[in-house]
Amino acid sequence: MKLGFIGGGYVGLVSAAGYASLGHNCQVIDIDKKKVDAINNAVAPIYEEGLDELLKKITVSKHLVASTNYSDLANCELIFICVGTPSGKDGSINLSYIKSCAEQLGKMIKLQDNFPIIAVKSTVVPKTTQSVVLPLLENHSGKKAGVDFGIAMVPEFLKEGSALSDFNSPDRIVIGVNDKKSSDALKKLHSHFKCEILEVPLATAELIKYASNSFLATKISFINQIANLCDVLGLDVDDVAKGMGLDSRIGKQFLKAGPGFGGSCFPKDVKALMHFSSQNGIAPTILESVMGVNYLQPQRMLKLALEATGGGPANLIGKTVSVLGLAFKPDTDDCRESPAIPLVEELLKMNCKIQAYDPKGIDNFKKLFPNLQYAKDMESALAKSHACFIVTDWKEFKKPISYYESKMAFPLIIDSRRILDAKTKAKAIYRAIGKGGTS
Ligand SMILES: NC(=O)c1ccc[n+]([C@@H]2O[C@H](COP(=O)([O-])OP(=O)(O)OC[C@H]3O[C@@H](n4cnc5c(N)ncnc54)[C@H](O)[C@@H]3O)[C@@H](O)[C@H]2O)c1
Numbered sequence: 001m002k003l004g005f006i007g008g009g010y011v012g013l014v015s016a017a018g019y020a021s022l023g024h025n026c027q028v029i030d031i032d033k034k035k036v037d038a039i040n041n042a043v044a045p046i047y048e049e050g051l052d053e054l055l056k057k058i059t060v061s062k063h064l065v066a067s068t069n070y071s072d073l074a075n076c077e078l079i080f081i082c083v084g085t086p087s088g089k090d091g092s093i094n095l096s097y098i099k100s101c102a103e104q105l106g107k108m109i110k111l112q113d114n115f116p117i118i119a120v121k122s123t124v125v126p127k128t129t130q131s132v133v134l135p136l137l138e139n140h141s142g143k144k145a146g147v148d149f150g151i152a153m154v155p156e157f158l159k160e161g162s163a164l165s166d167f168n169s170p171d172r173i174v175i176g177v178n179d180k181k182s183s184d185a186l187k188k189l190h191s192h193f194k195c196e197i198l199e200v201p202l203a204t205a206e207l208i209k210y211a212s213n214s215f216l217a218t219k220i221s222f223i224n225q226i227a228n229l230c231d232v233l234g235l236d237v238d239d240v241a242k243g244m245g246l247d248s249r250i251g252k253q254f255l256k257a258g259p260g261f262g263g264s265c266f267p268k269d270v271k272a273l274m275h276f277s278s279q280n281g282i283a284p285t286i287l288e289s290v291m292g293v294n295y296l297q298p299q300r301m302l303k304l305a306l307e308a309t310g311g312g313p314a315n316l317i318g319k320t321v322s323v324l325g326l327a328f329k330p331d332t333d334d335c336r337e338s339p340a341i342p343l344v345e346e347l348l349k350m351n352c353k354i355q356a357y358d359p360k361g362i363d364n365f366k367k368l369f370p371n372l373q374y375a376k377d378m379e380s381a382l383a384k385s386h387a388c389f390i391v392t393d394w395k396e397f398k399k400p401i402s403y404y405e406s407k408m409a410f411p412l413i414i415d416s417r418r419i420l421d422a423k424t425k426a427k428a429i430y431r432a433i434g435k436g437g438t439s
Pocket of ligand 1: 006007008009010011012029030031032035082083084085097100101121122123124156157158159160264265
């Protein structure tokens with residue numbers, strides 16, 4: 001099939017690459033010329049394991065081509081909208097990219113004789129596809145949905161860091177549709193995936209995505225609050241999470257305590273669902289608490305450091321401090337809403353000399369904090385520092401504590417992800433979120 005993807009970011013590019021690897025001809029459209037050029041040169045503009053290698057194959061075979069020109073979507077059977085849907089200032093969804101994309105698509109459809117199916121993959125609040133995208137497409141094309149073109153909503157569930165394998169082995173595929181032709185085409189496209197395909201109305205598909213992300217975020221805030229209680233009680237949150245997760249009704253996943261959730265999805269999606277619920281007369285009380293816990297959680301890292309050095313900021317002010325992990329989770333370069341951001345802001349207020357390091361996220365973090373000192377590797381980040389904050393659980397940070405001790409001037413280690421083994425320490429002051437009693 002000839003498939004179109006509007007937006008060559010984490011979702012659009014990975015999906016296009018995935019379908020191209022299955023033999024489809026994929027056209028990516030992005031307004032960012034630099035991204036387009038990079039993709040055509042087989043250099044992924046984002047870090048995702050395996051993506052560069054895959055791009056090399058599918059750009060050479062011309063199964064994937066990128067451009068800035070919507071007219072290159074001509075004759076696509078299915079076109080996926082994959083542009084960003086960031087948060088507005090009040091937490092509501094900002095639909096400006098979606099609207100601009102729908103307008104340009106409408107103009108493109110005007111010139112088409114086939115029956116293109118437009119499927120929204122971006123995360124959008126319920127009724128956006130029906131009440132915002134569809135009218136813009138009709139107005140700008142002069143054509144009728146269901147008669148001249150199809151409309152669908154296919155939420156995306158891939159996770160950054162394992163996006164390509166998630167593409168190949170999805171847990172489920174949700175298809176929101178209005179018309180039979182779109183339903184048939186989407187079912188055919190997804191027929192070889194070995195998972196359930198759930199067909200639902202458009203707005204249900206939209207809400208499934210928000211409800212899923214908000215539920216996972218709730219699990220994280222829940223276990224983070226239990227972790228903070230463990231700190232006070234001298235207990236280990238991983239033991240508690242294990243005991244909970246063995247109950248199949250609860251499940252093991254997303255019970256990993258830490259410095260709070262970040263990334264381009266959970267914070268903005270929870271906020272958008274809160275705003276949308278309120279607008280519809282349903283008070284989002286649970287989600288307010290989820291965001292409340294998450295807002296405070298990065299501060300736990302600093303609190304543990306200050307408690308360990310006598311309670312006040314005096315022992316950290318002006319000191320050299322290592323921050324290991326800038327991306328919001330390992331195996332990605334995405335730093336959006338990373339817990340490292342509020343931590344760095346607090347450390348800067350204390351005039352700390354920060355030595356920051358991340359295996360993949362430095363370029364993106366630099367856009368937020370251009371003047372930090374970025375280390376070329378973990379060793380230089382630790383050199384002569386008085387405190388080290390492990391924010392992201394990259395594998396390479398998992399070393400014996402004696403390694404940290406040998407590089408640092410004063411080995412105060414705050415391990416927000418509990419990746420180090422306290423047994424390997426000699427002189428370090430080691431504190432970990434949810435591991436009460438570590439010293
Ligand atoms: N990143 C994830 O893990 C993930 C997972 C599931 C769903 N989503 C959702 O998918 C959507 C996209 O997320 P993302 O992380 O890929 O975003 P992204 O910011 O990485 O990529 C979006 C791309 O769209 C391009 N763009 C913006 N306006 C455009 C336009 N009018 N025409 C063409 N291109 C345009 C941008 O230049 C950018 O490259 C969001 O709604 C997000 O919530 C993201």
